[in-house]
Amino acid sequence: MKALILVGGYGTRLRPLTLSVPKPLVEFCNKPILLHQVEALVKAGVNHVVLAVSYMSELLEREMRVQEQRLGILISLSHEKEPLGTAGPLALARDLLNVDNEPFFVLNSDVICDFPFKDLLQFHQNHGKEGTIVVTRVEEPSKYGVVVYESDSGRIQRFVEKPQVFVSNKINAGMYIFNPSVLSRIQLRPTSIEKEIFPIMAEEGQLYTMELQGFWMDIGQPKDFLTGMCMYLQSLRLHAPERLHTGPGFLGNVLVDPSAQIGENCSIGPNVTIGAGVVIEDGVRIKRCTVLKGSRVRSHSWLESCIVGWSSSVGQWVRMENVTVLGEDVIVNDELYLNGANVLPHKSINESVPEPRIIM
Amino acid sequence: MLKAVILIGGPQKGTRFRPLSFEVPKPLFPVAGVPMLQHHIEACVKVPNMKEILIIGFYQPNEELNRFLFNSQQEFKIPIRYLQEYAALGTGGGIYHFRDQILSGNPEAFFVMNADVCSAFPLAEMLIFQKEHGEPNSFVILGTTANRKQSLNYGCLVENENTNEVLHYVEKPSTFVSDIINCGIYLFNPEIFQHIGTVFQKNQQDMLLYPYDGEEPTNGWHRAEVIRLEQDIFTALAGQGKLYVYKTLSFWSQIKSAGSAIYASRLYLNQYHTTHPERLASNKQGGPNISGNVYIHPTASIDPTATLGPNVSIGTGVTIGAGVRVRESIILHGANLQDHCCVLNSIVGWESTIGKWARVEGTPSDPNPNDPFAKIDSETLFRDGKLTPSITILGCNVTIPSEVIVLNSIVLPHKDLNRSFKNQIIL
Numbered sequence: 001m002k003a004l005i006l007v008g009g010y011g012t013r014l015r016p017l018t019l020s021v022p023k024p025l026v027e028f029c030n031k032p033i034l035l036h037q038v039e040a041l042v043k044a045g046v047n048h049v050v051l052a053v054s055y056m057s058e059l060l061e062r063e064m065r066v067q068e069q070r071l072g073i074l075i076s077l078s079h080e081k082e083p084l085g086t087a088g089p090l091a092l093a094r095d096l097l098n099v100d101n102e103p104f105f106v107l108n109s110d111v112i113c114d115f116p117f118k119d120l121l122q123f124h125q126n127h128g129k130e131g132t133i134v135v136t137r138v139e140e141p142s143k144y145g146v147v148v149y150e151s152d153s154g155r156i157q158r159f160v161e162k163p164q165v166f167v168s169n170k171i172n173a174g175m176y177i178f179n180p181s182v183l184s185r186i187q188l189r190p191t192s193i194e195k196e197i198f199p200i201m202a203e204e205g206q207l208y209t210m211e212l213q214g215f216w217m218d219i220g221q222p223k224d225f226l227t228g229m230c231m232y233l234q235s236l237r238l239h240a241p242e243r244l245h246t247g248p249g250f251l252g253n254v255l256v257d258p259s260a261q262i263g264e265n266c267s268i269g270p271n272v273t274i275g276a277g278v279v280i281e282d283g284v285r286i287k288r289c290t291v292l293k294g295s296r297v298r299s300h301s302w303l304e305s306c307i308v309g310w311s312s313s314v315g316q317w318v319r320m321e322n323v324t325v326l327g328e329d330v331i332v333n334d335e336l337y338l339n340g341a342n343v344l345p346h347k348s349i350n351e352s353v354p355e356p357r358i359i360m
Numbered sequence: 361m362l363k364a365v366i367l368i369g370g371p372q373k374g375t376r377f378r379p380l381s382f383e384v385p386k387p388l389f390p391v392a393g394v395p396m397l398q399h400h401i402e403a404c405v406k407v408p409n410m411k412e413i414l415i416i417g418f419y420q421p422n423e424e425l426n427r428f429l430f431n432s433q434q435e436f437k438i439p440i441r442y443l444q445e446y447a448a449l450g451t452g453g454g455i456y457h458f459r460d461q462i463l464s465g466n467p468e469a470f471f472v473m474n475a476d477v478c479s480a481f482p483l484a485e486m487l488i489f490q491k492e493h494g495e496p497n498s499f500v501i502l503g504t505t506a507n508r509k510q511s512l513n514y515g516c517l518v519e520n521e522n523t524n525e526v527l528h529y530v531e532k533p534s535t536f537v538s539d540i541i542n543c544g545i546y547l548f549n550p551e552i553f554q555h556i557g558t559v560f561q562k563n564q565q566d567m568l569l570y571p572y573d574g575e576e577p578t579n580g581w582h583r584a585e586v587i588r589l590e591q592d593i594f595t596a597l598a599g600q601g602k603l604y605v606y607k608t609l610s611f612w613s614q615i616k617s618a619g620s621a622i623y624a625s626r627l628y629l630n631q632y633h634t635t636h637p638e639r640l641a642s643n644k645q646g647g648p649n650i651s652g653n654v655y656i657h658p659t660a661s662i663d664p665t666a667t668l669g670p671n672v673s674i675g676t677g678v679t680i681g682a683g684v685r686v687r688e689s690i691i692l693h694g695a696n697l698q699d700h701c702c703v704l705n706s707i708v709g710w711e712s713t714i715g716k717w718a719r720v721e722g723t724p725s726d727p728n729p730n731d732p733f734a735k736i737d738s739e740t741l742f743r744d745g746k747l748t749p750s751i752t753i754l755g756c757n758v759t760i761p762s763e764v765i766v767l768n769s770i771v772l773p774h775k776d777l778n779r780s781f782k783n784q785i786i787l
Contacts, residue, residue: 300700
């Protein structure tokens with residue numbers, strides 16, 4: 001089986017992290033975002049993953065060669081010279097996807113959930129039509145495009161963009177499975193699959209939905225990245241509690257790489273991910289944060305709702321909060337206060353940032 | 361013999377020092393670990409032949425003041441008396457009212473100083489200057505140099521550069537007059553009372569000519585006895601060959617606002633290296649990490665993993681937990697700073713508690729460090745309708761919960777906060 005992942009461009013929404021590392025390789029809960037998806041696809045029987053990318057990164061290519069070996073699958077990069085939207089990349093990869101008569105998966109690269117690919121394949125084969133999209137329930141449907149469908153069969157009736165009157169609380173979760181016949185509907189030009197392809201398929205009765213169980217999050221920007229982390233760690237608590245770190249000084253769901261060092265009298269958690277080789281010195285308080293590989297947090301600091309970029313150093317008695325994101329190799333000097341700071345890579349900070357802003 | 365008079369004002373004064381002046385009269389607020397007034401007294405007792413210190417103000421006698429006077433007399437072996445004015449009489453009216461007390465024992469000269477200044481108090485130098493400049497029975501004002509802009513906030517004086525005679529005196533002018541400002545420290549001799557008496561007589565006559573009709577809201581300033589040294593005496597004496605300025609290069613600052621108390625503490629702590637090295641904490645085995653000038657009261661309990669300084673004063677019975685950081689701050693007696701909390705540019709009130717990992721931070725209002733003549737700005741609380749970022753002040757018995765931040769805020773006494781606050785006055 002095959003799958004196409006819409007990786008897209010520079011991942012500007014996840015800057016400053018994506019200034020150093022292509023978005024698919026940014027670690028989410030100590031694993032590159034892309035591998036969460038690829039590993040789930042492999043479990044569902046996928047043996048060829050096509051990455052639709054709009055810029056080429058040597059780092060990404062090299063890493064994919066490594067993963068091909070590790071997972072025993074084929075990973076292709078399909079490079080669009082101009083942005084092709086959400087449908088165009090399928091046309092570009094037509095020759096890779098249309099080799100047999102098997103259905104294939106398509107997914108947005110920013111989505112994190114308990115990936116339901118096996119169930120999706122099963123459901124798709126049961127109804128026998130051209131496509132199935134996964135939907136998820138949201139609290140405020142007025143902010144999204146919602147999907148209206150027959151509840152017993154799952155057959156989609158229509159899509160409504162930002163409904164002002166309640167019609168449905170289910171939205172497109174960015175995961176699909178299609179029969180190869182879908183490819184004949186798509187031209188090689190910039191096309192939106194949601195706006196130009198799905199409505200026609202729905203009208204023809206060819207598009208079904210399957211509702212996602214459990215959590216779902218688009219982690220394309222830092223604020224949602226942290227929210228998604230909380231959801232993912234709670235899911236680990238339910239399904240693989242042995243992977244979470246427990247003991248004195250740890251509160252709630254905390255994921256710690258075995259190579260990380262944690263000092264004495266710390267209070268870590270709830271909802272913290274600590275990456276490989278990270279050093280947390282004594283008396284540090286961290287909650288709702290991701291600390292990426294190779295970073296150091298010095299003693300008595302206090303961090304909430306932050307992402308600490310690779311190989312960064314946070315000084316003593318620093319307070320960081322409100323979705324402060326440090327890029328790679330940032331130094332935050334002792335005793336500073338960072339409130340919602342977005343710090344570009346290789347920067348040394350000597351002054352507090354009391355109100356949210358970007359530090360070039 | 362010599363005497364000294366310290367003018368401490370009264371409870372209506374020093375409102376810029378709130379909420380700290382609610383709990384203790386401002387002159388007793390600790391600066392560099394000891395009451396503001398004690399720095400004056402220590403300077404006075406160093407002057408040879410100093411026989412008595414008189415403290416004049418209009419505070420009701422109170423326990424704090426009595427205890428301070430009692431302890432100081434014991435410690436410095438000199439009579440110290442508090443003379444209470446029946447009303448606010450101004451800087452000249454107060455000493456005039458108590459002229460018999462001041463003159464008893466026939467001092468040949470006496471110092472008068474405002475309580476709310478921080479200074480190296482070069483009193484001996486003023487005496488020498490008075491003797492050497494050649495005019496017997498003249499008066500000396502201690503002066504210092506300010507920058508042009510800030511001079512407008514002070515009494516400004518113009519001198520004869522050869523003789524140091526004061527040729528012109530004006531209080532808080534609206535345009536630039538001189539960059540030499542009045543430090544609020546004077547050397548007088550008994551003749552000063554003749555000059556104050558002249559103003560008193562004139563006021564008395566004016567009141568007979570234009571009797572107070574009870575309609576204008578004059579806040580008690582209708583009394584003949586209310587006399588200001590600056591406007592009423594110095595302005596008239598300038599150019600009469602009577603008034604001289606001794607200009608000092610040593611440190612000096614006003615202590616008007618709470619923010620200036622932190623700055624004044626820094627100046628005094630630095631002076632301790634020569635005057636009181638025993639008051640400065642040092643790094644010792646098993647003691648906290650000390651950086652720069654720090655005063656720690658012997659009754660304070662400090663965890664050895666805490667880091668203090670520079671410019672930190674820790675009061676009696678204060679408890680400081682593991683991994684606590686304090687910099688540029690005054691911690692008043694009985695306060696409790698719990699593990700890992702961080703206190704920067706703040707005054708922590710008596711018996712207040714700061715929770716674990718909390719951050720209490722203010723914005724320093726130090727004079728421009730690149731201008732040798734800059735003074736601390738007499739900051740206004742609000743500018744353009746917004747609270748000016750200033751040091752953070754916790755009133756007495758305030759509780760700050762764990763992990764919150766209190767930034768650039770003033771917390772009034774007996775308040776339990778339940779969340780973070782920034783740029784606010786919390787009633």
